[in-house]
Amino acid sequence: MSPVHGWNVALMTLVLVTLVAIGIRRARHGHTAAVRTLPGIATIERAVATSVAAGRPVFFVPGSRDLDNMQTVAAVALLEPVAAMVAERDGRLVVPTNRSMVMEAARTACRKGYADAGCADAWHDDQVLYISDDPLGFVAQVDGMIVREKPGACFFFGFFASESLLLAEGGRQVGAIQVAGTASPVQLPFFVAACDDTLMGEELFAASASLSGDAALLGSLRGQDLGKMVAVSLLVVGGIAATVATVTGWGFVHDMAGVLDVLLETR
Amino acid sequence: MSGSRFEALQSIDRRWIFLALAVAVIAALVVQPVFRDSPGELVVPIFAAIEALAPGTPVLISLDYSPSSAPELEPMAAALTRHCLIRGLPVTYLSLWPTGNHMAGRIVERVIGPEYPDAVEGREWVTLGFQAGGELLVHALLDSLGSRFAADVRGIPLIEIPALAQVTGLNDYGIVVSLSAGTPGLKEWVLYGGDVGAFPLAGGCTGVGAPQFFPYYPRQLLGLMAALKGAAEYEAALNDDYAERVPRVMQATRGMGPQTVAHLVIVAFILLGNAGLFIGERRKRGRR
Amino acid sequence: MKRPTPQILLTGVALILVVAAFMAPPGDGSSGGFAGAVTYADRHFSSWFGILAVFAFLLGGASLLRTHGRRVRERKADWHYSAVTLVSFLAVLIVGFLKLGGPPGLTGDPTDASSWLTTIFDSVLSPLHATLYSLLAFYVASASYRAFRARSLETSVLLGAALIVLLGRIPVGVTLFRFDSLSLWLLKVPNTAGQRALMIGVALGVVALAVRMVLGLERGRGGDGS
Numbered sequence: 001m002s003p004v005h006g007w008n009v010a011l012m013t014l015v016l017v018t019l020v021a022i023g024i025r026r027a028r029h030g031h032t033a034a035v036r037t038l039p040g041i042a043t044i045e046r047a048v049a050t051s052v053a054a055g056r057p058v059f060f061v062p063g064s065r066d067l068d069n070m071q072t073v074a075a076v077a078l079l080e081p082v083a084a085m086v087a088e089r090d091g092r093l094v095v096p097t098n099r100s101m102v103m104e105a106a107r108t109a110c111r112k113g114y115a116d117a118g119c120a121d122a123w124h125d126d127q128v129l130y131i132s133d134d135p136l137g138f139v140a141q142v143d144g145m146i147v148r149e150k151p152g153a154c155f156f157f158g159f160f161a162s163e164s165l166l167l168a169e170g171g172r173q174v175g176a177i178q179v180a181g182t183a184s185p186v187q188l189p190f191f192v193a194a195c196d197d198t199l200m201g202e203e204l205f206a207a208s209a210s211l212s213g214d215a216a217l218l219g220s221l222r223g224q225d226l227g228k229m230v231a232v233s234l235l236v237v238g239g240i241a242a243t244v245a246t247v248t249g250w251g252f253v254h255d256m257a258g259v260l261d262v263l264l265e266t267r
Numbered sequence: 268m269s270g271s272r273f274e275a276l277q278s279i280d281r282r283w284i285f286l287a288l289a290v291a292v293i294a295a296l297v298v299q300p301v302f303r304d305s306p307g308e309l310v311v312p313i314f315a316a317i318e319a320l321a322p323g324t325p326v327l328i329s330l331d332y333s334p335s336s337a338p339e340l341e342p343m344a345a346a347l348t349r350h351c352l353i354r355g356l357p358v359t360y361l362s363l364w365p366t367g368n369h370m371a372g373r374i375v376e377r378v379i380g381p382e383y384p385d386a387v388e389g390r391e392w393v394t395l396g397f398q399a400g401g402e403l404l405v406h407a408l409l410d411s412l413g414s415r416f417a418a419d420v421r422g423i424p425l426i427e428i429p430a431l432a433q434v435t436g437l438n439d440y441g442i443v444v445s446l447s448a449g450t451p452g453l454k455e456w457v458l459y460g461g462d463v464g465a466f467p468l469a470g471g472c473t474g475v476g477a478p479q480f481f482p483y484y485p486r487q488l489l490g491l492m493a494a495l496k497g498a499a500e501y502e503a504a505l506n507d508d509y510a511e512r513v514p515r516v517m518q519a520t521r522g523m524g525p526q527t528v529a530h531l532v533i534v535a536f537i538l539l540g541n542a543g544l545f546i547g548e549r550r551k552r553g554r555r
Numbered sequence: 556m557k558r559p560t561p562q563i564l565l566t567g568v569a570l571i572l573v574v575a576a577f578m579a580p581p582g583d584g585s586s587g588g589f590a591g592a593v594t595y596a597d598r599h600f601s602s603w604f605g606i607l608a609v610f611a612f613l614l615g616g617a618s619l620l621r622t623h624g625r626r627v628r629e630r631k632a633d634w635h636y637s638a639v640t641l642v643s644f645l646a647v648l649i650v651g652f653l654k655l656g657g658p659p660g661l662t663g664d665p666t667d668a669s670s671w672l673t674t675i676f677d678s679v680l681s682p683l684h685a686t687l688y689s690l691l692a693f694y695v696a697s698a699s700y701r702a703f704r705a706r707s708l709e710t711s712v713l714l715g716a717a718l719i720v721l722l723g724r725i726p727v728g729v730t731l732f733r734f735d736s737l738s739l740w741l742l743k744v745p746n747t748a749g750q751r752a753l754m755i756g757v758a759l760g761v762v763a764l765a766v767r768m769v770l771g772l773e774r775g776r777g778g779d780g781s
Contacts, residue, residue, distance in 0.1 A: 006577075007577070009577070010577040013573075013762070016759065016762045017762060017766055020762060020763045020766045020767075021766060021770075024766075024767075024770070024772070065450075066608060068604055070761045070764060070765070073764065073768070073773075074760075074764055077764075077773050099608070099611075099615070100608070100611035100612050100613075100614045100615030100616075100618075101607070101608060101611040103614070103615055103618060104611065104614060126622060129618070129619075129622055130614075130615035130616075130618045130619055131619070133612075133615075134680075136335065136683070136684050136687040136688065137683075139687065140683075140687060141640075144636065148632075148633060159450075161449045161450075162335070162449075162475070162688060162691060165691055165694050165695065165698065166687065166690060166691065166694065169694045169697070169698065183753075183757040183760065183761075185478065185479050185750055185753045185754070186475050186476050186478070186479055187475075188753075190695075190698065192702075193698040193699070193701070193702035194698050194702075200753070201753045201756045201757045201760065202756035202757055202759055202760030203760075204760065205757075205760030205761065205763060205764045206760065206763075208773070209767075214772075216772050217767060217772060217773075220763045220766060220767050220772070221763070223763060223766075224759050224760060224762075224763040227759045227762070227763075228755070228756065228759055231755050231759070277704075279700070281697035281700075284693070284696050284697050284700055285693045285696070285697070288692065288693055288696050289693075292692075302725070302726035302727065303726065304726055307735070307739070308739060309739075333684065334680075334681040334684050334685060335684040335685060335687070335688035336688070338685075368666060369666070369676065372668075399605055400605075474724075477742070478742060478746050478750060479750055481742050481743055481746060481747045481750065482747045482750050482751050482754070484743075494724070496724050496725070523725070523726060526725060527725040527726060527727050529692065529696075530721050530722065530724065530725045530728070531725075531727070532696070533695070533696050533699050533700070533721060534718060534721055534722065536696065536699070536700040537699055537700055537703045537714070537717070537718065539700075540700050540701075540703070540704060541703075541704060541705055541714065544704050544705065544706070545705075
């Protein structure tokens with residue numbers, strides 16, 4: 001079986017990893033980066049505060065895929081600071097999951113969050129429930145729980161398929177403050193339409209770093225942005241080179257466009 | 268109409284919307300209006316690619332969906348199956364989803380069985396079924412089908428199946444079409460199959476998923492059937508070329524009636540809501 | 556308290572799989588040595604994850620039985636829903652495990668047309684799936700009515716695009732307004748630009764998250780954030 005990807009993909013991956021690692025290293029040496037506040041993060045804090053003040057539970061749904069999906073990993077990473085936030089205010093957190101391993105990882109994250117808030121004794125493992133591997137069966141139960149328990153805040157982070165709108169409309173029906181975050185471009189429009197705030201794409205992966213305020217994690221965001229600058233530069237240079245090469249036929253511009261083609265070609 | 272009634276248009280109870288939609292769709296299902304479609308820009312290349320294949324060239328259809336998405340994707344599978352059987356192209360069905368076996372069974376039961384009684388399993392079509400692995404399955408099949416499938420769903424070894432006589436790996440197929448409702452699906456076929464391999468890849472997807480596949484057209488995907496309309500366009504192409512050999516009104520074309528009505532109801536409510544907004548804003552400015 | 560073992564495992568497996576993705580030589584890994592190990596990892600680690608997930612299902616199933624069993628025993632609020640859950644779970648488990656109605660034995664196909672499991676799938680699960688999925692049509696209608704309002708320039712553009720695509724995807728809209736080309740242009744050009752930007756951003760986010768995890772910086776994953 002041949003390798004999945006070629007040398008050019010390896011090179012680009014190495015460049016990106018190096019930039020992220022540089023960002024982390026610089027942050028550890030005191031070169032902190034200013035990170036804009038993600039609107040969704042502020043809404044999370046407001047939602048938790050409002051929900052706890054009203055005596056209503058907080059629901060956190062970490063997506064509908066297993067731990068081999070990076071969005072689920074990002075959601076579980078975000079669960080820890082959210083659990084700490086709920087614990088600090090003496091609220092009740094409910095985390096329905098649809099994969100057994102996600103259930104275990106979520107319990108670990110919540111235990112750590114509650115411990116960080118000094119409320120380790122307040123945590124009960126039953127607050128994280130395994131419901132069903134079937135996505136629609138999962139959403140049917142979660143919507144039922146939302147209608148019966150009337151949470152004040154609903155958070156939907158991770159990978160979602162068709163269940164996104166079903167969950168979001170369920171939360172809207174009971175008047176919950178809703179924040180969602182997903183890197184699935186297909187489901188973003190539904191969350192944007194039905195939730196109060198939405199973390200889009202890479203913001204989901206940045207959220208746990210942003211919420212924790214940890215310098216090293218914030219440094220990784222800087223590296224991520226540097227990687228984006230590299231990507232945009234390649235797009236601009238490549239687009240100009242290809243256009244100029246087509247229009248003028250100049251050899252060196254043609255060669256430059258060819259090099260970029262080889263670098264970015266995946267076949 | 269008084270101002271408050273206009274402004275009330277902005278906050279219609281959603282149950283009225285549900286009721287209006289239900290009544291409209293039920294009426295369309297009863298009346299069954301038929302709206303003829305014509306093949307669109309993204310569907311024509313798929314049809315043309317299959318037309319260009321020499322009889323006997325194998326075709327692979329990956330049924331990556333479950334019963335919940337079958338209303339949109341099964342018509343595509345049915346239309347592709349009819350086209351391949353008419354052209355004499357042996358079809359291989361497999362799936363990245365556990366429900367794939369069931370979906371393949373439905374195609375056999377509802378299309379192949381009644382419309383092509385002379386078709387023989389193993390000769391005109393073969394079902395390999397579901398295998399776990401998602402993108403890694405796609406990658407493994409590039410080199411060899413046998414690396415992941417020892418036999419078809421009947422338990423017959425691949426080497427004994429005439430429909431697979433010319434096939435070692437994915438590159439031996441004339442075209443691969445993934446009908447996908449989510450993950451794993453068409454995106455995995457593009458990233459781990461079509462982009463890395465040397466076979467023509469086309470796709471079919473739900474309406475919700477369609478926007479994410481447009482970036483892959485036309486380089487990684489030679490064509491895309493998007494939602495029920497895409498299936499209806501393919502059926503229209505079949506009707507244009509093989510009118511006497513396919514049903515006059517097929518599944519997707521029949522479904523476009525209720526879809527048309529549903530879209531019109533949604534547009535009507537959107538316009539109502541905006542009418543309430545505009546008139547309410549004008550009245551507020553007028554009072555000031 | 557630091558727990559180095561999970562982090563060492565995570566970092567080690569991640570590095571092996573990254574190397575395998577780019578450098579796995581042909582073969583099945585039986586050649587031995589570093590190359591053989593890398594190829595073996597490339598081929599089999601995903602299967603190991605599947606096996607782990609199956610064992611993890613035992614945990615999930617046990618949790619489900621415990622949670623709902625307690626609700627029924629203690630007659631907590633809405634305990635009857637828990638009773639339905641337990642009965643359904645156990646019934647389908649027994650039917651599938653014993654392969655009732657279908658070919659028996661270890662090699663019997665539980666998804667055979669004659670099996671009770673297939674009957675349950677066709678008669679119960681499929682219609683339930685279709686029912687829940689069809690709720691989406693109604694929810695899309697109410698969400699569209701609520702979301703597409705021309706309150707500002709941006710939302711007006713969004714409204715216009717939505718109307719063009721909604722009408723361009725039905726034959727009536729094509730015939731009356733000729734919106735098919737315009738809706739296809741909207742999907743092929745502005746939508747594609749946005750999708751590509753999102754894909755690039757997401758890919759960068761995944762790389763950054765993966766680096767944080769491999770370095771043990773990410774919280775809630777066995778790493779303690781240090």
